[in-house]
Amino acid sequence: MASPQNLDEASSPGTRFDGKWLLERLLGSGSTAHVYAAKHIYGFDAALKIMHPSLVTSRERAKRFLEQGYLSNQVAHPAMVRIYDDGESESGPYLVMDRVDGETLEAKLHALPKGTPLPVAEALRIGRDLLQFVVAIHAGNLTHRSLNPTEILIARNGQLRVIDFDSGQGRDAHTEKNLSLAPPASRSPTYFPPELAAASAVDGQADMWACGALLYRMLAGSPPFVATRHSERSAYFNTDRVGPPLTEVCPDLPAALTASIERALLPDPAMRFSSAAALLAAIERSSPR
Secondary structure, eight states: OOOGGGSOGGGSTTSEETTTEEEEEEEEEOSSEEEEEEEETTSOEEEEEEEOGGGOOSHHHHHHHHTHHHHHTSSOOTTBOOEEEEEEETTEEEEEEOOOOEEEHHHHHHTSOTTOOOOHHHHHHHHHHHHHHHHHHHHTTOBOOOOSGGGEEEETTSOEEEOOOTTOEEEETTTTEEEEOSOGGGSOOTTSOGGGGGOOOOOTHHHHHHHHHHHHHHHHSSOSEEEEESSTTOSOEEEEEOSOOHHHHOTTSOHHHHHHHHHHTOSSGGGSOSSHHHHHHHHHHHSOO
16 A cells, blocks of 8 residues: 555645546555545546556556456446546546445455454355356456455445456457456466466466465465565566465365365366356355355
């Protein structure tokens, strides 16, 4: 999270942005953009994702930033944070998004004492909701490629929402062009499968692996794997198992459930589930009633 003093003066809370948006407060920051709660001069609320001015070094980079909107609107699903518009200010491009009143999964987990899991029913509900979302985007030939706790919002009504398709891959139905945005290895790799350690090709297995790792994290209280980069700017990383099998950590859960989550995390993709739908079905069959 960027501190307020690191924000561009033209896009600080309390300022008017691009002539028509009042930036009310900073919601979060990432490697490419700040996200603000904003109010339009016509009175409606939205979230603005504003690209860091220091990154607007070429039209191609700005274009790839704006292409997130094309991907995120390819699939209609309640968990999708919609992008309604885009624009270009003097400091660079921005996206107009749903404003979600809630918190990230990362914040929810961070608020717990270290090593404390979420309640089982809540963890499984979030996991099922996330897998239903993944099933939907995969059916639309779209992959997220960067699912992790900072990309998942939990609204105050409990609804799960997924943000940041800036590492997404899919097809723009309007231009009929295939889009592959920022390489996922440029993001935190802890929730990436080990076959991506050499920055190899990415497919839907990356999303399914992330769902398994997130379920493990929520049920065990800590992640099953930790990934470390070869160097600060390297796209290559090592993935190391740090958590014991979930069947040992959560012996009171149905063995079929913990085994299904462990299967999603197997090193060999051919030994995992063939689809997000198959993983979801296994989780639903084996969850406690």
